[in-house]
Amino acid sequence: MKELPKINQLRNFQAIVRYGSITMASQALFQTQPAMTRSMQELERILGVTLLSRGPQGMVLTKIGRIFESRVNLILNDIERAVDELQQISQLSQGSVVFGCSHLPAFSVLPSLINKFQAENPSATITIIEGQLSELITSIRLGRLDFFIGIASPEISMSEFFIEKSIKTEFFVIARKGHPLANSQSLSQLQGAKWYFPHSNTGYYKNLERMIFPMGRSKEDTVIYGDSMTIGEQLVMHEDYLFIGPKAILNVEQLRNRLSVVPVEEKLPEATYILIYRQQQGLTPLAAQLMKKIGTACFDFLTGKA
Structure with a gap:
């Protein structure tokens, strides 16, 4: 059987890439610089290729190194x-979960659900990454996220x-109650409005922008992109920004009496939550336990069952 790299060699390689130098990587992993250097030399010997080269700004990946x-x-x-899963099997309440979600789940049902789940599993570590699928897809593919809930692209x-x-x-155009454009009957009447859109390079929201700005954005149109519902809420409530969202968001307790649907005649395309x-x-x-709870709560919210 061909000689295979050791785990510590792979960790060292990963650290050098992350920190950009052998010196910084060895300090981060509490190793000596000579030991880190020998580890990389041994790894390259086993593989029979050069993974790293020295550049003006430190160590950089070779073409083969980027693939590896x-x-x-x-x-x-x-x-x-795998180690985490074995530990969880023996002690179910321990372990870590990292998942991604778009802004609506993060703002509506997740806070109270996560708080309850953490109380039931006090030793668990839970990390939430907010963003659109197009922005998080690489992390999902690389296994950095356990699961994702949000709008499909x-x-x-x-x-x-x-x-x-x-x-x-x-989905509908939504504004604060009392917004000067709150009674607009068509998208054309929203020319020159201020908008808050989730940050996305592709997918549903980009297609939506083409519908709202069929001739492109004018000088009067203002668009801010972001995935923070806290910032979005402030912009909508205090700076008269409009946003696009499902009607279910009007059922969020702190927003129920503060938002309204703008009754434009154009029907916006449906969004698919996955x-x-x-x-x-x-x-x-x-992760499976938390995903099941989140899925049930979010989809009940979207269908009006919650």
Whole structure:
């Protein structure tokens, strides 16, 4: 059998790439610089290729090194998950879960649900990454996220993922009550308005922008992009920004009496909310438990059952 790299060699390689130098990587991993250098020399000997070269700004990946790095990240992530899963099987309430979600779930049902789940699993570590699918897809594919819940992007293939849940929902133009444009009857009457859109390079919101600005944005149109609902709420409530969202958002307790749908005649395209995870990765018991709770709560909210 061909000699294989050791785990510590892969970790050292990953650290050098992350920190940009052998000196910084050795300090971060509490190793001596000579030991780190020998580790990389041994790794390159085993592989028979050069992974790193010295550049003006420190150590940089070679072409082969860039290919190898993506595999190393997957390998180390899967090993960490395997160890975590075994620990969770013996002690279900322990372990870590990292998941991604778009702004609506993060703002509506997740805060109270996560708080309750953490209380039930006090030793668990939960990390939430907010963003659109187009921005988080690489992290999902690399196994850095256990699962994702949010709006699907038609441009992104779902062939490598399990779709746990999927639902279509209508979207509307939404403004604060009393907004000067709150009674507008068409999108043309919203020319020159201020908008807050989720940050996305592709997908539903980009297609929506083309519908709202068919001739492109004018000098009077203002658009701010972001995935922070806290900032978005301040812009909508205090700076008269408009946004696009499902009618269900009007059921959020702190927004119920503060927002209204702008009754434009144009019907906006439906958005598809999905709950997905990577097929090859599977889920740890803790992640599966949390995903099920989030899926039920979010989809009940979207359908008005919550």
